[in-house]
Amino acid sequence: MDAVILAAGKGERLRPLTENRPKPLLPIAGKPILEHIIEKIYDKVDNIYVVVKYKREKIIEHFNNYDKIVFLNQGDLEGTGEALLTAENYISDEFIVINGDIVFEDSLDEILNYDYAIAVKKVNNPENFGVFLVDEKNNIIDLEEKPKFPKSNLINAGIYKLKRDIFKYLKEIPISERGEKELTDAIKLLIKEKEVKAIELKGYWNDIGYPWSLLEANKYFLDKIETKIDGEIxxxxxxxxxxxxxxxxxxxxxxxxxxxxxxxxxxxxGPLAYIRPYTVLMENTFVGNSSEVKGSIIMRNTKIPHLSYVGDSIIGENCNFGCNTITANLRFDNKPVKVNIKGKRVESVRKLGVIMGDNVKTGVQVSFMPGVKVGSNCWIGANCLIDRDVEKNSFIYKKDSLIIKKLQ
Structure with missing residues:
Protein backbone atom coordinates (compact mmCIF):
# COMPACT_ATOMS: atom_id res chain seq x y z
CA MET A 1 0.00 0.00 0.00
CA ASP A 2 1.12 3.55 -0.76
CA ALA A 3 0.53 6.97 0.78
CA VAL A 4 -0.06 10.37 -0.78
CA ILE A 5 0.61 13.47 1.30
CA LEU A 6 -0.88 16.72 0.03
CA ALA A 7 1.74 19.37 0.79
CA ALA A 8 1.31 21.94 -1.99
CA GLY A 9 -0.68 24.69 -0.25
CA LYS A 10 0.47 28.25 0.47
CA GLY A 11 -0.69 28.48 4.09
CA GLU A 12 -1.93 32.06 3.74
CA ARG A 13 -3.61 32.13 7.17
CA LEU A 14 -0.18 31.45 8.69
CA ARG A 15 1.52 34.46 7.14
CA PRO A 16 4.12 35.81 7.79
CA LEU A 17 5.49 32.42 8.88
CA THR A 18 4.87 31.02 5.39
CA GLU A 19 6.31 33.93 3.43
CA ASN A 20 9.60 32.06 2.99
CA ARG A 21 8.64 28.44 3.70
CA PRO A 22 5.76 26.06 2.94
CA LYS A 23 3.39 25.30 5.79
CA PRO A 24 4.45 21.61 6.10
CA LEU A 25 7.95 22.79 7.13
CA LEU A 26 6.76 24.84 10.11
CA PRO A 27 8.31 23.30 13.24
CA ILE A 28 6.42 21.60 16.04
CA ALA A 29 8.49 20.33 18.99
CA GLY A 30 11.65 20.79 16.98
CA LYS A 31 10.72 19.13 13.67
CA PRO A 32 8.50 19.99 10.69
CA ILE A 33 4.80 19.14 10.53
CA LEU A 34 5.50 16.94 7.52
CA GLU A 35 8.13 14.98 9.43
CA HIS A 36 5.58 14.17 12.15
CA ILE A 37 3.25 12.76 9.47
CA ILE A 38 5.94 10.74 7.71
CA GLU A 39 7.07 9.16 10.98
CA LYS A 40 3.49 7.98 11.66
CA ILE A 41 3.16 6.12 8.33
CA TYR A 42 6.72 5.27 7.27
CA ASP A 43 6.62 1.62 8.35
CA LYS A 44 3.04 1.05 7.13
CA VAL A 45 3.46 1.85 3.43
CA ASP A 46 5.69 0.94 0.50
CA ASN A 47 5.94 4.38 -1.08
CA ILE A 48 5.17 7.92 0.05
CA TYR A 49 4.21 10.36 -2.69
CA VAL A 50 4.48 13.96 -1.50
CA VAL A 51 2.65 16.42 -3.73
CA VAL A 52 4.43 19.79 -3.63
CA LYS A 53 4.08 23.17 -5.27
CA TYR A 54 4.57 26.30 -3.13
CA LYS A 55 8.26 26.63 -2.14
CA ARG A 56 8.63 22.97 -3.15
CA GLU A 57 12.42 23.12 -3.36
CA LYS A 58 12.62 23.56 0.42
CA ILE A 59 10.53 20.45 1.11
CA ILE A 60 12.54 18.44 -1.40
CA GLU A 61 15.82 19.58 0.15
CA HIS A 62 14.72 18.67 3.67
CA PHE A 63 13.40 15.17 2.88
CA ASN A 64 15.59 14.20 -0.06
CA ASN A 65 17.37 11.45 1.90
CA TYR A 66 14.22 9.41 2.68
CA ASP A 67 14.33 6.36 0.40
CA LYS A 68 10.54 5.81 0.29
CA ILE A 69 9.62 9.38 -0.68
CA VAL A 70 8.83 10.47 -4.23
CA PHE A 71 8.06 14.15 -4.87
CA LEU A 72 5.33 15.05 -7.36
CA ASN A 73 4.89 18.60 -8.66
CA GLN A 74 1.32 19.88 -8.78
CA GLY A 75 0.42 21.75 -11.96
CA ASP A 76 -1.10 25.19 -12.44
CA LEU A 77 -4.60 24.25 -11.28
CA GLU A 78 -5.19 24.67 -7.55
CA GLY A 79 -7.00 22.43 -5.07
CA THR A 80 -6.68 19.20 -3.12
CA GLY A 81 -8.39 17.23 -5.89
CA GLU A 82 -5.90 18.42 -8.46
CA ALA A 83 -3.08 17.60 -6.04
CA LEU A 84 -4.29 14.03 -5.69
CA LEU A 85 -4.71 13.64 -9.45
CA THR A 86 -0.99 14.34 -9.72
CA ALA A 87 -0.38 10.89 -8.18
CA GLU A 88 -2.74 8.94 -10.47
CA ASN A 89 -0.03 7.29 -12.58
CA TYR A 90 1.85 6.14 -9.47
CA ILE A 91 -0.97 4.40 -7.59
CA SER A 92 -1.73 0.74 -8.39
CA ASP A 93 -4.58 -0.09 -5.98
CA GLU A 94 -5.42 0.99 -2.43
CA PHE A 95 -3.71 3.91 -0.77
CA ILE A 96 -3.98 6.43 2.04
CA VAL A 97 -4.21 10.21 1.57
CA ILE A 98 -3.17 12.67 4.30
CA ASN A 99 -3.36 16.43 4.33
CA GLY A 100 0.13 17.83 4.85
CA ASP A 101 -0.90 20.35 7.51
CA ILE A 102 -2.24 18.13 10.29
CA VAL A 103 -0.68 16.41 13.28
CA PHE A 104 -2.27 13.45 15.04
CA GLU A 105 -1.68 10.76 17.64
CA ASP A 106 -3.71 7.84 16.24
CA SER A 107 -1.80 4.90 14.72
CA LEU A 108 -4.27 4.75 11.76
CA ASP A 109 -4.43 0.95 12.03
CA GLU A 110 -8.22 0.92 12.08
CA ILE A 111 -8.72 3.10 9.03
CA LEU A 112 -6.39 0.86 7.01
CA ASN A 113 -8.75 -2.11 7.46
CA TYR A 114 -11.35 -0.73 5.04
CA ASP A 115 -11.49 -0.22 1.28
CA TYR A 116 -12.92 3.24 1.79
CA ALA A 117 -12.73 5.17 5.04
CA ILE A 118 -12.29 8.75 6.20
CA ALA A 119 -10.95 9.86 9.57
CA VAL A 120 -13.31 12.07 11.56
CA LYS A 121 -12.91 14.01 14.77
CA LYS A 122 -15.43 15.45 17.23
CA VAL A 123 -14.88 19.19 17.74
CA ASN A 124 -16.67 22.09 19.39
CA ASN A 125 -16.51 24.33 16.30
CA PRO A 126 -17.62 22.13 13.38
CA GLU A 127 -18.77 25.16 11.40
CA ASN A 128 -15.11 25.85 10.57
CA PHE A 129 -14.61 22.46 8.86
CA GLY A 130 -16.16 19.96 6.51
CA VAL A 131 -18.88 18.16 8.50
CA PHE A 132 -19.93 14.52 8.01
CA LEU A 133 -23.28 12.91 8.64
CA VAL A 134 -23.13 9.18 9.37
CA ASP A 135 -25.71 6.42 9.78
CA GLU A 136 -26.02 3.86 12.59
CA LYS A 137 -23.30 1.72 10.97
CA ASN A 138 -20.86 4.64 10.80
CA ASN A 139 -21.20 4.88 7.04
CA ILE A 140 -20.84 8.40 5.72
CA ILE A 141 -24.06 9.60 4.09
CA ASP A 142 -23.41 13.32 3.58
CA LEU A 143 -20.71 15.98 3.65
CA GLU A 144 -21.22 19.73 4.17
CA GLU A 145 -18.40 22.26 3.82
CA LYS A 146 -18.29 24.78 6.67
CA PRO A 147 -22.06 24.86 7.26
CA LYS A 148 -23.55 27.78 9.23
CA PHE A 149 -25.75 25.34 11.13
CA PRO A 150 -23.85 22.02 11.39
CA LYS A 151 -25.95 18.87 11.68
CA SER A 152 -23.09 17.03 13.33
CA ASN A 153 -19.88 17.70 15.25
CA LEU A 154 -17.93 15.07 13.27
CA ILE A 155 -15.49 16.94 11.05
CA ASN A 156 -13.22 15.86 8.23
CA ALA A 157 -9.84 15.14 9.82
CA GLY A 158 -7.94 15.09 6.51
CA ILE A 159 -7.03 11.39 6.37
CA TYR A 160 -8.57 9.10 3.71
CA LYS A 161 -8.29 5.41 2.84
CA LEU A 162 -9.19 5.07 -0.87
CA LYS A 163 -8.84 2.95 -3.98
CA ARG A 164 -7.92 3.86 -7.52
CA ASP A 165 -11.48 4.60 -8.61
CA ILE A 166 -11.35 7.90 -6.72
CA PHE A 167 -9.49 9.25 -9.75
CA LYS A 168 -12.57 8.60 -11.89
CA TYR A 169 -14.65 10.79 -9.58
CA LEU A 170 -11.97 13.48 -9.51
CA LYS A 171 -12.15 13.74 -13.29
CA GLU A 172 -15.95 14.05 -13.21
CA ILE A 173 -16.23 16.97 -10.79
CA PRO A 174 -16.27 20.58 -12.04
CA ILE A 175 -13.99 23.36 -10.90
CA SER A 176 -15.34 24.88 -7.69
CA GLU A 177 -16.38 28.50 -7.12
CA ARG A 178 -12.91 29.08 -5.67
CA GLY A 179 -11.39 28.04 -8.99
CA GLU A 180 -10.09 24.77 -7.57
CA LYS A 181 -10.67 21.06 -8.04
CA GLU A 182 -11.75 19.90 -4.59
CA LEU A 183 -11.16 16.40 -3.23
CA THR A 184 -14.26 16.73 -1.06
CA ASP A 185 -16.42 17.18 -4.18
CA ALA A 186 -15.17 13.80 -5.40
CA ILE A 187 -15.88 12.31 -1.96
CA LYS A 188 -19.52 13.43 -2.30
CA LEU A 189 -19.78 11.36 -5.47
CA LEU A 190 -17.96 8.43 -3.88
CA ILE A 191 -20.33 8.13 -0.90
CA LYS A 192 -23.32 7.88 -3.26
CA GLU A 193 -21.94 4.70 -4.81
CA LYS A 194 -19.62 3.14 -2.23
CA GLU A 195 -19.72 2.30 1.46
CA VAL A 196 -17.34 4.76 3.11
CA LYS A 197 -16.69 4.30 6.82
CA ALA A 198 -16.23 7.16 9.26
CA ILE A 199 -13.38 6.26 11.61
CA GLU A 200 -13.12 8.48 14.68
CA LEU A 201 -9.50 9.33 15.45
CA LYS A 202 -8.21 8.42 18.87
CA GLY A 203 -6.10 10.86 20.82
CA TYR A 204 -4.77 14.22 19.78
CA TRP A 205 -5.43 15.84 16.40
CA ASN A 206 -4.81 19.38 15.19
CA ASP A 207 -5.30 21.13 11.88
CA ILE A 208 -2.50 23.71 11.77
CA GLY A 209 -4.53 26.53 10.26
CA TYR A 210 -3.48 29.49 12.42
CA PRO A 211 -0.30 30.59 14.22
CA TRP A 212 -1.78 29.76 17.62
CA SER A 213 -2.57 26.25 16.33
CA LEU A 214 1.17 25.81 15.91
CA LEU A 215 1.82 26.88 19.51
CA GLU A 216 -0.97 24.62 20.79
CA ALA A 217 0.42 21.57 18.97
CA ASN A 218 3.91 22.48 20.15
CA LYS A 219 2.71 22.32 23.76
CA TYR A 220 1.06 18.95 23.24
CA PHE A 221 4.13 17.28 21.75
CA LEU A 222 6.50 18.87 24.27
CA ASP A 223 4.50 17.22 27.03
CA LYS A 224 5.47 13.85 25.48
CA ILE A 225 9.25 14.32 25.48
CA GLU A 226 11.73 12.65 27.84
CA THR A 227 14.79 14.32 29.26
CA LYS A 228 17.97 13.91 27.25
CA ILE A 229 20.93 16.19 27.88
CA ASP A 230 23.82 15.88 25.45
CA GLY A 231 24.91 19.53 25.27
CA GLU A 232 27.44 21.47 27.32
CA ILE A 233 26.22 22.65 30.72
CA GLY A 270 22.85 32.54 28.82
CA PRO A 271 24.56 33.47 30.97
CA LEU A 272 21.72 34.36 33.32
CA ALA A 273 19.00 33.46 30.82
CA TYR A 274 15.60 32.03 31.72
CA ILE A 275 13.94 29.48 29.42
CA ARG A 276 10.40 28.78 30.60
CA PRO A 277 8.09 25.84 29.77
CA TYR A 278 6.89 25.02 26.25
CA THR A 279 9.78 26.76 24.52
CA VAL A 280 11.71 25.42 21.55
CA LEU A 281 14.99 27.01 20.51
CA MET A 282 15.84 25.76 17.03
CA GLU A 283 19.38 25.30 15.64
CA ASN A 284 21.96 28.04 16.20
CA THR A 285 19.70 30.35 18.18
CA PHE A 286 20.97 32.57 21.00
CA VAL A 287 19.15 33.72 24.13
CA GLY A 288 21.56 35.86 26.07
CA ASN A 289 22.16 37.64 29.36
CA SER A 290 18.99 38.23 31.41
CA SER A 291 16.64 37.41 28.54
CA GLU A 292 13.50 35.34 29.14
CA VAL A 293 11.60 33.16 26.66
CA LYS A 294 8.31 31.49 27.51
CA GLY A 295 5.97 29.24 25.50
CA SER A 296 7.53 30.23 22.19
CA ILE A 297 9.08 28.82 19.04
CA ILE A 298 12.33 30.52 18.08
CA MET A 299 13.47 29.47 14.62
CA ARG A 300 17.01 28.92 13.36
CA ASN A 301 19.77 31.50 13.64
CA THR A 302 17.69 34.02 15.60
CA LYS A 303 19.40 36.05 18.32
CA ILE A 304 17.77 37.44 21.46
CA PRO A 305 20.95 38.69 23.12
CA HIS A 306 20.09 40.58 26.32
CA LEU A 307 17.40 42.00 28.60
CA SER A 308 14.49 40.92 26.39
CA TYR A 309 11.22 39.07 26.96
CA VAL A 310 9.52 36.82 24.40
CA GLY A 311 6.25 35.19 25.47
CA ASP A 312 3.80 32.96 23.57
CA SER A 313 5.34 34.04 20.28
CA ILE A 314 6.68 32.56 17.06
CA ILE A 315 9.85 34.19 15.78
CA GLY A 316 11.17 33.37 12.30
CA GLU A 317 14.69 32.63 11.14
CA ASN A 318 17.66 35.03 11.16
CA CYS A 319 16.04 37.65 13.37
CA ASN A 320 18.05 39.86 15.74
CA PHE A 321 16.55 41.62 18.75
CA GLY A 322 18.01 44.80 20.17
CA CYS A 323 18.40 45.20 23.93
CA ASN A 324 15.13 45.24 25.89
CA THR A 325 12.84 44.04 23.09
CA ILE A 326 9.54 43.09 24.74
CA THR A 327 6.56 41.09 23.46
CA ALA A 328 3.27 41.69 25.27
CA ASN A 329 1.02 38.63 25.25
CA LEU A 330 -2.05 39.42 27.37
CA ARG A 331 -4.91 41.93 27.12
CA PHE A 332 -5.95 43.92 30.20
CA ASP A 333 -9.46 42.44 29.97
CA ASN A 334 -8.15 38.85 29.67
CA LYS A 335 -10.19 38.32 26.50
CA PRO A 336 -8.80 36.35 23.54
CA VAL A 337 -6.21 38.25 21.53
CA LYS A 338 -7.51 39.35 18.12
CA VAL A 339 -5.36 38.74 15.05
CA ASN A 340 -5.71 39.89 11.45
CA ILE A 341 -6.19 36.82 9.26
CA LYS A 342 -6.73 37.41 5.52
CA GLY A 343 -8.34 40.79 6.14
CA LYS A 344 -10.56 39.74 9.06
CA ARG A 345 -10.17 40.18 12.82
CA VAL A 346 -10.14 36.69 14.34
CA GLU A 347 -10.21 35.76 18.02
CA SER A 348 -7.25 33.55 18.90
CA VAL A 349 -6.32 32.52 22.44
CA ARG A 350 -5.99 34.26 25.79
CA LYS A 351 -2.20 34.61 25.56
CA LEU A 352 -0.51 35.36 22.25
CA GLY A 353 2.57 37.45 21.59
CA VAL A 354 4.12 38.46 18.27
CA ILE A 355 4.07 36.42 15.05
CA MET A 356 7.24 37.36 13.19
CA GLY A 357 8.64 36.42 9.80
CA ASP A 358 12.30 35.97 8.87
CA ASN A 359 15.18 38.45 8.84
CA VAL A 360 13.63 41.02 11.19
CA LYS A 361 15.85 43.37 13.20
CA THR A 362 14.75 45.46 16.16
CA GLY A 363 16.52 48.37 17.81
CA VAL A 364 16.71 48.95 21.55
CA GLN A 365 13.55 49.44 23.60
CA VAL A 366 11.12 48.01 21.03
CA SER A 367 7.78 46.64 22.26
CA PHE A 368 5.10 44.58 20.50
CA MET A 369 1.42 44.50 21.45
CA PRO A 370 -0.38 41.13 21.68
CA GLY A 371 -1.21 39.40 18.40
CA VAL A 372 0.80 41.71 16.16
CA LYS A 373 2.24 40.22 12.97
CA VAL A 374 5.54 41.43 11.51
CA GLY A 375 6.45 40.46 7.97
CA SER A 376 9.86 39.30 6.83
CA ASN A 377 12.84 41.58 6.12
CA CYS A 378 11.71 44.42 8.40
CA TRP A 379 13.76 46.89 10.40
CA ILE A 380 12.15 48.34 13.51
CA GLY A 381 13.92 51.35 14.95
CA ALA A 382 14.63 52.15 18.59
CA ASN A 383 11.89 53.07 21.07
CA CYS A 384 9.01 51.96 18.83
CA LEU A 385 5.75 50.53 20.15
CA ILE A 386 4.36 48.23 17.45
CA ASP A 387 0.58 48.11 17.96
CA ARG A 388 -0.46 47.05 14.43
CA ASP A 389 0.68 44.60 11.77
CA VAL A 390 3.78 45.44 9.74
CA GLU A 391 4.03 44.36 6.11
CA LYS A 392 7.20 42.65 4.89
CA ASN A 393 10.13 44.75 3.67
CA SER A 394 9.22 47.70 5.91
CA PHE A 395 11.43 50.12 7.86
CA ILE A 396 9.62 51.41 10.94
CA TYR A 397 11.06 54.29 12.96
CA LYS A 398 9.91 57.40 14.75
CA LYS A 399 11.29 60.93 15.00
CA ASP A 400 11.62 62.57 18.37
CA SER A 401 12.40 66.21 18.82
CA LEU A 402 15.54 66.39 20.89
CA ILE A 403 15.91 69.73 22.69
CA ILE A 404 19.29 70.78 24.07
CA LYS A 405 19.73 73.97 26.11
CA LYS A 406 22.83 75.45 27.61
CA LEU A 407 22.86 75.65 31.37
CA GLN A 408 23.29 79.19 32.64
Missing part, protein backbone atom coordinates in the same frame (compact mmCIF):
# COMPACT_ATOMS: atom_id res chain seq x y z
CA UNK A 234 28.25 25.26 32.61
CA UNK A 235 28.29 25.89 36.37
CA UNK A 236 25.22 26.85 38.42
CA UNK A 237 22.72 25.95 35.70
CA UNK A 238 19.29 24.85 36.99
CA UNK A 239 17.29 22.38 34.87
CA UNK A 240 13.76 21.48 35.95
CA UNK A 241 11.23 19.19 34.29
CA UNK A 242 11.63 17.33 30.99
CA UNK A 243 14.25 18.99 28.83
CA UNK A 244 16.07 17.99 25.65
CA UNK A 245 19.42 19.70 25.10
CA UNK A 246 21.02 18.40 21.93
CA UNK A 247 24.70 17.81 21.33
CA UNK A 248 26.33 21.03 20.21
CA UNK A 249 24.08 23.24 22.36
CA UNK A 250 25.54 25.20 25.25
CA UNK A 251 23.90 26.41 28.46
CA UNK A 252 26.05 29.09 30.05
CA UNK A 253 26.46 29.78 33.74
CA UNK A 254 23.58 30.71 36.06
CA UNK A 255 20.83 30.07 33.54
CA UNK A 256 17.51 28.37 34.35
CA UNK A 257 15.75 25.92 32.02
CA UNK A 258 12.21 24.85 32.95
CA UNK A 259 10.74 22.04 30.90
CA UNK A 260 9.17 20.83 28.89
CA UNK A 261 11.57 22.50 26.48
CA UNK A 262 13.84 21.63 23.57
CA UNK A 263 17.16 23.31 22.84
CA UNK A 264 18.52 22.25 19.48
CA UNK A 265 22.11 21.80 18.32
CA UNK A 266 24.15 24.98 18.07
CA UNK A 267 21.85 26.97 20.37
CA UNK A 268 23.44 29.04 23.13
CA UNK A 269 21.58 30.05 26.27
Missing amino acids: EENVVIKGKVIIEKGAKIRANSVIEGPAIIKSGAIV
